[in-house]
Amino acid sequence: MIKYLNEPVLRKYEGKICLLRIDLNNISRLEAVVPTIKLLLKNGIKIVLLSHRGRPSFAKATAGKPHSVDKKLSLRSFVPILSRKLRKRVRFVSNFRFAIIKKEIVKSENGVFLLENLRFLPGEEKNDIKFARRLAGLGDFYVNDAFAVSHRKNASVVAITKFLPSYAGLLMEKEIKSLDAVMKNFKHPFTVIIGGAKISDKIGIIKHFWGSASRRKADYFLLGGSPANTFFMAQGLPVGDSLADRKTIPSIKKYLKNRKIILPSDVKIKRRRILDIGERTVLWYSTIIRKSRTVIWNGPMGMFEKKEFASGTKGIWQAVSKNKRAKIVVGGGETVASLARITRIHTDKNGLIRIKHPHKSAKISTNPRLFLSTGGGAMLEYLSGKKLPGIEALK
Ligand code: ADP
Numbered sequence: 001m002i003k004y005l006n007e008p009v010l011r012k013y014e015g016k017i018c019l020l021r022i023d024l025n026n027i028s029r030l031e032a033v034v035p036t037i038k039l040l041l042k043n044g045i046k047i048v049l050l051s052h053r054g055r056p057s058f059a060k061a062t063a064g065k066p067h068s069v070d071k072k073l074s075l076r077s078f079v080p081i082l083s084r085k086l087r088k089r090v091r092f093v094s095n096f097r098f099a100i101i102k103k104e105i106v107k108s109e110n111g112v113f114l115l116e117n118l119r120f121l122p123g124e125e126k127n128d129i130k131f132a133r134r135l136a137g138l139g140d141f142y143v144n145d146a147f148a149v150s151h152r153k154n155a156s157v158v159a160i161t162k163f164l165p166s167y168a169g170l171l172m173e174k175e176i177k178s179l180d181a182v183m184k185n186f187k188h189p190f191t192v193i194i195g196g197a198k199i200s201d202k203i204g205i206i207k208h209f210w211g212s213a214s215r216r217k218a219d220y221f222l223l224g225g226s227p228a229n230t231f232f233m234a235q236g237l238p239v240g241d242s243l244a245d246r247k248t249i250p251s252i253k254k255y256l257k258n259r260k261i262i263l264p265s266d267v268k269i270k271r272r273r274i275l276d277i278g279e280r281t282v283l284w285y286s287t288i289i290r291k292s293r294t295v296i297w298n299g300p301m302g303m304f305e306k307k308e309f310a311s312g313t314k315g316i317w318q319a320v321s322k323n324k325r326a327k328i329v330v331g332g333g334e335t336v337a338s339l340a341r342i343t344r345i346h347t348d349k350n351g352l353i354r355i356k357h358p359h360k361s362a363k364i365s366t367n368p369r370l371f372l373s374t375g376g377g378a379m380l381e382y383l384s385g386k387k388l389p390g391i392e393a394l395k
């Protein structure tokens with residue numbers, strides 16, 4: 001059983017130190033963990049924030065210098081943002097001298113500390129037990145609020161739970177409960193929309209939702225982004241310099257001729273690269289989305305950061321947010337970021353999706369059946385029924 005942060009738990013740890021794993025990879029994820037931080041503070045609990053950023057390389061690490069420090073991947077820049085959001089000074093810990101840090105935390109009154117990027121230490125991604133033990137020594141209990149990294153076997157996500165009483169934070173709780181609700185009695189037609197850049201991850205999704213004996217069976221896979229390009233390539237179509245992954249072709253061959261797989265009928269191209277789905281495709285995909293009763297979406301349809309290649313993703317957002325009869329889950333760092341950037345759709349402070357109509361500014365509709373997940377890979381793995389190591393570790 002996963003333990004959540006309820007009243008008795010919070011009371012028990014008053015005056016104690018919480019090691020709170022969060023995900024600072026993306027600003028929208030930072031917003032999402034603020035409620036948990038505030039809840040802990042309100043209950044007189046000191047907090048050490050644990051996170052990672054990017055994938056620092058260890059090429060330059062030498063015997064005398066155990067960790068690599070890539071300034072660009074430092075978490076220091078989050079200190080002012082966090083301090084502003086919490087209306088409280090957040091102290092940054094740039095070294096990993098745990099004994100000294102511990103003394104400071106114990107001394108502090110209701111303090112919030114942010115540790116430097118844990119991936120600067122090789123033990124983090126190796127889920128190293130010794131490193132986890134040292135980390136655990138900093139606090140009295142552990143809370144995981146980093147749903148988006150729970151599919152990774154990292155020391156601050158998995159191994160650390162061996163040494164401390166461990167709980168799921170508010171964001172983790174919301175993710176688990178909302179995603180469970182979608183998968184319970186899901187209805188057909190069930191549509192999975194896959195776009196974005198990380199190719200190999202996404203091909204796995206098709207396999208998971210293809211369904212064999214399992215009930216988790218999608219009826220349509222609408223493809224965009226690099227997954228679509230990779231399918232085009234597998235069909236022997238010319239894709240020029242488009243983002244695609246030749247290595248995954250053998251594993252997608254078996255899906256090629258299946259009617260469940262739906263590929264763009266037109267695309268936008270610039271300098272030999274396919275960078276968005278075309279208008280006809282948006283209309284076609286929208287018809288399928290409209291009649292769906294379950295929709296899962298990860299990965300933008302095109303390079304939405306450039307205005308000329310944003311219309312595919314924008315069109316899909318329109319169709320998805322207007323479908324009020326379906327249970328919908330949309331997740332992924334860039335996918336969710338695209339919502340704020342290119343549409344008039346936004347989330348209000350209660351997490352409800354609101355759609356502003358361009359000419360009827362007074363009329364704002366909501367879609368309570370649409371859930372925005374902070375997870376991309378983690379969300380897809382969770383929905384496909386896989387056990388996520390970070391969540392299993394909380395049981
Ligand atoms: P998420 O973060 O939502 O899981 P990904 O990280 O897989 O999504 O992919 C997001 C990125 O994919 C975006 O930055 C977008 O520009 C890029 N992308 C989407 N389609 C294409 C394309 N056809 N060619 C190149 N890049 C693309």
Ligand code: MG
Pocket residue numbers: 332333334376
């Ligand atoms: Mg991404």
